[in-house]
Amino acid sequence: MxxxxxxxxxxxxxxxxxxxxxxxxxxxxxxxxxxxxxxxxxxxxxxxxxxxxxxxxxxxxxxxxxxxxxxxxxxxxxxxxxxxxxxxxxxxxxxxxxxxxxxCLGVNLLFMLNRQLAAQIERLQAKYGVEIEEVHHTQKKDSPSGTAITLAEGILEHLSSKKQWVNFAPIFDVNAIEEKRPVTEEDLVIRSVREGMTPGIHTVSYESEDDRLVLQHTIKNRxxxxxxxxxxxxxxxxxxxxxxxxxxxx
Ligand SMILES: NC(=O)c1ccc[n+]([C@@H]2O[C@H](COP(=O)([O-])OP(=O)(O)OC[C@H]3O[C@@H](n4cnc5c(N)ncnc54)[C@H](O)[C@@H]3O)[C@@H](O)[C@H]2O)c1
CATH class of the missing domain: 3.40.50.720 (NAD(P)-binding Rossmann-like Domain)
Structure with a gap:
């Protein structure tokens, strides 16, 4: 080519x-x-x-x-x-x-598992809270990451209890879509962290009163x-x- x-x-x-x-x-x-x-x-x-x-x-x-x-x-x-x-x-x-x-192939497998897990939790009507965290290097210009948005969209497609995602981003990030209103039960929170040289860690956590279930992907290099x-x-x-x-x- x-x-x-x-x-x-x-x-x-x-x-x-x-x-x-x-x-x-x-x-x-x-x-x-x-x-x-x-x-x-x-x-x-x-x-x-x-x-x-x-x-x-x-x-x-x-x-x-x-x-x-x-x-x-x-x-x-x-x-x-x-x-x-x-x-x-x-x-x-x-x-x-x-x-x-x-x-990254692994992240795309994570997208697939993320959608399947959200659909299964919806089917079981299981009482889990869900949250996304993304960690990237400090030079990253956008927040939340495109990957975190795709994960959020996968969850919103299936979990009827969540209506939209909201972002909590580091204060130094001028491009961050920081939320100015209080979070409600219908918000899917994406936490953005910027530190060191990290190429990218994405975590989806489901938490009930009794247990915690985590899907996580870490990129080791570009x-x-x-x-x-x-x-x-x-x-x-x-x-x-x-x-x-x-x-x-x-
Ligand atoms: N989709 C993915 O899998 C994936 C993976 C890694 C990074 N990214 C994204 O890709 C983008 C670039 O990442 P990076 O780590 O290479 O960033 P980088 O800052 O190292 O490189 C960006 C380059 O674009 C150049 N540039 C700026 N304006 C330009 C213009 N008008 N025309 C041509 N070049 C221009 C800059 O000078 C710089 O060299 C970011 O948005 C990042 O989030 C996506």
Whole structure:
């Protein structure tokens, strides 16, 4: 594949290494200094692009790829209030988009178990309180993490006692969607913690008066995330449409 990397930060660099190891060409690298090169001329002949930038820049970058009908793997989190709009644009343009809040296989298994567990607790009408915690490195720009939001959505889909998620984030995080009102029984709390170099720990805890049940995933390095994104790019190459990890895992 002839690829483009948009965002040459921690993930972009890791992705480049894996693309090269797997025999692909990295024909274009875009970062802040040369962002004006994300245009028709430079995208010509690119089979697939991988976008890992920032919450404020992802939408425009992805839209540009879609406009020029370059299939694009989207990894940036913290901007997904516009994801539906972009999916629609992609369909209209007959282009291709792959979005995952987390490209790690283990996390996607966690998503599956999380939904199954919530559905089972609902069926049994078991009296458990539920909470999500996510821990990431201090450079992470968005809060809560995209992965925590996906976990919350999986629970909200099945547990009728919870109506919406609310976030408790560290005070220093200016982008945090911090709740200003008191929490109610219908809120699903997501606690965000920012410390050290942690690549990502996600925990879903169910607690009753008598016991505690925990689903937890810890990412040990970024390579697993980059590998998942490259596999998604290989999957997307030559396709049209909107895809997610559910399609890849089939
Ligand atoms: N979906 C996943 O599995 C997954 C995994 C890891 C990280 N992420 C997300 O990916 C994003 C990037 O993570 P990272 O750790 O590489 O961050 P990073 O800060 O190390 O890198 C981001 C890069 O984007 C560049 N950039 C900023 N604006 C740009 C623009 N307009 N055009 C091109 N490049 C631009 C920055 O200069 C920087 O080099 C974050 O949103 C993070 O949460 C997602």
């Amino acid at each position: 002839k690829t483009a990397i948009i965002g040459y930060g921690k993930m972009g660099r890791e992705i480049e290494q894996i693309l090269l190891e797997r025999g692909h060409e990295v024909a274009l690298i875009i970062d802040v200094e040369n962002r004006s090169e994300l245009d028709a001329e430079h995208l010509a002949g690119i089979d697939v692009a991988l976008e890992f930038t920032t919450p404020t820049t992802a939408y425009d970058n992805l839209r540009t790829c879609i406009e020029h009908r370059v299939p694009v793997v989207s990894g940036t989190t913290g901007w997904t209030e516009r994801l539906e709009e972009l999916k629609q644009y992609c369909t209209e343009q007959h282009s291709a988009l792959f979005y995952a809040s987390n490209y 390579r697993t995330l980059a590998m998942g994104a490259v596999i998604a790019a290989e999957f997307l190459c030559g396709k049209e449409g909107v895809y997610s990890m559910k399609d890849l895992m089939k």
